[in-house]
Amino acid sequence: MGVQLVAVSTDPKEKAEKFAAEAHLDITVAYDLAIEQARELGLFISTPLSAQETDAAFAEPGIFFVRSDGSLHFSDVASAPFCRPDLDMIKKGVTYIGEKGYPPRGTS
Numbered sequence: 564m565g566v567q568l569v570a571v572s573t574d575p576k577e578k579a580e581k582f583a584a585e586a587h588l589d590i591t592v593a594y595d596l597a598i599e600q601a602r603e604l605g606l607f608i609s610t611p612l613s614a615q616e617t618d619a620a621f622a623e624p625g626i627f628f629v630r631s632d633g634s635l636h637f638s639d640v641a642s643a644p645f646c647r648p649d650l651d652m653i654k655k656g657v658t659y660i661g662e663k664g665y666p667p668r669g670t671s
Contacts, residue, residue, distance in 0.1 A: 565661060566628075566657060567591075569590065569591045569592075569593060570588060572592065572596060573596045573597075573601055573621045574595075574617075575595060578594075579592050580594070598620055598622070604627070605638070607623040609621055609623055623640075623642055624640075624641045624644060625638065625641065626638065626639045634667065636660065636667045
């Protein structure tokens with residue numbers, strides 16, 4: 564599809580790598596994203612509900628499709644971990660964008 568996927572986590576290296584291995588991710592996984600950096604991206608920040616969940620504040624999921632020129636084509640930001648976008652639909656959208664040259668839409 565001509566895109567590069569990167570997962571970014573506020574988790575420390577060991578925890579992010581463990582998650583990536585358990586999820587069988589075959590993409591680059593970055594880690595140690597600072598909470599302030601996550602806020603700058605517009606991500607929601609949560610505090611743990613219990614010690615079993617985690618021991619520090621963390622960013623809720625977000626997906627960003629950044630064009631090769633560095634501009635944002637689309638994004639989806641969730642305020643809860645179970646509100647993730649349908650990745651098959653994202654794949655269809657990215658394919659359509661590539662095939663049709665569909666431009667970014669909307670303004671902030």
